[in-house]
């Protein structure tokens with residue numbers, strides 16, 4: 001069975017990406033071409049190992065977002081961001097931690113495999129990495145529950161599993177990995193005002209700094225999803241009132257607070273698109289559930305980044321300005 005899989009993948013490699021190594025290392029290649037090549041790698045791997053492509057794409061996207069949010073990890077040379085430590089690849093007790101021989105790697109219980117049929121299990125090869133990662137997951141099974149178990153055993157982090165399953169849901173639904181489009185959180189060309197207020201002190205609830213930008217507008221002006229993402233949180237909070245949180249495929253969390261209500265039927269786990277209405281501007285918060293009117297109506301919009309260990313707030317204002325400009329120019 002293993003040989004059959006390897007052979008079919010080898011054929012696919014030759015037929016579909018004869019030049020993927022040189023392509024990935026070239027700097028002339030555009031982001032669009034990178035995405036196309038990457039999607040092709042995932043789809044070829046699905047054919048070779050019978051693991052739905054979007055799980056591979058989802059884990060790869062999670063690791064890419066983690067890398068972009070950290071400076072203590074080296075950058076990726078290829079087109080795939082999945083990272084496997086040399087000790088796991090070659091086997092913890094392998095005297096050669098840079099082993100690329102599939103046979104000796106397997107003797108030392110390393111997980112490294114040859115995915116492109118060149119008889120070398122190369123940790124820096126996109127095909128070998130993906131093939132190895134896919135086999136690691138498949139050892140637990142290929143249905144959703146077992147994928148979760150496999151992912152947990154690889155990342156040892158519940159949040160990573162949740163984020164990856166969210167990415168997978170998005171990739172599957174839209175059948176593409178290019179989901180970077182954004183939208184301004186309220187309809188442009190309506191009456192609203194905002195300025196950068198991130199980080200300033202605020203009055204209610206003790207010493208907290210302001211983790212967002214306030215967009216002042218009239219009650220019930222539609223509030224819209226800013227990204228392709230998954231609704232991760234919805235409900236009441238004494239500071240934020242009625243609020244909703246959406247995580248995009250870059251593992252950035254988009255937070256909307258003080259809403260006067262939610263769009264009917266929207267619930268945690270839902271897929272949203274940029275521009276999709278999720279609620280309305282209000283002035284809820286600063287008290288028990290239902291408290292409203294303690295301040296002028298506005299949308300509090302926050303953005304948070306996760307690096308695999310911690311989550312922190314950053315100023316959304318430059319992003320808001322860019323999204324607004326883009327929509328106004330349409």
Ligand SMILES: [Zn+2]
Nearest residue numbers: 212213214300
């Ligand atoms: Zn605010």
